[in-house]
Amino acid sequence: MFKPTPSxxxxxxxxxxxxxxxxxxxxxxxxxxxxxxxxxxxxxxxSQRAIMLGIQQLAKLGQLLVDRALEQVSPSPI
Incomplete structure (x- = not known):
C-alpha cells in the first residue's frame, strides 16, 4: 500500500x-x-477565442493594478 508523503x-x-x-x-x-x-x-x-480574450483582459487588468501599486511603492523620478 502506498502512503503519500508531503512534498x-x-x-x-x-x-x-x-x-x-x-x-x-x-x-x-x-x-x-x-x-x-x-x-x-x-x-x-x-467561441474559444472569446474566452481566451476574456482571460487576456483579466491578465491586462491585473497588470494595470500591479503597475499602479508599483508606482505607489517606488515612484519613478521625473
Missing part, C-alpha cells in the same frame, strides 16, 4: 524579497500571460 512546493517565493521586487516580477508575469493569451486567441475558433 515540497514546486514554486516558492523567497520570504525576504522587497515589495518592489515582488511587484516587478508580478507585472512581468502578467505581461507574459497577456502576450501568450493574445497570441493563442487568434489560433482558436470564435
Amino acid at each position: 515540497s512546493p514546486l514554486f516558492t517565493v523567497t520570504p525576504k524579497q522587497t515589495t518592489e521586487t515582488l511587484l516587478v516580477n508580478a507585472s512581468e508575469t502578467l505581461s507574459s500571460l497577456n502576450a501568450l493569451t493574445c497570441t493563442l486567441a487568434f489560433d482558436l475558433d470564435a
Whole structure:
C-alpha cells in the first residue's frame, strides 16, 4: 500500500524579497500571460477565442493594478 508523503512546493517565493521586487516580477508575469493569451486567441475558433480574450483582459487588468501599486511603492523620478 502506498502512503503519500508531503512534498515540497514546486514554486516558492523567497520570504525576504522587497515589495518592489515582488511587484516587478508580478507585472512581468502578467505581461507574459497577456502576450501568450493574445497570441493563442487568434489560433482558436470564435467561441474559444472569446474566452481566451476574456482571460487576456483579466491578465491586462491585473497588470494595470500591479503597475499602479508599483508606482505607489517606488515612484519613478521625473
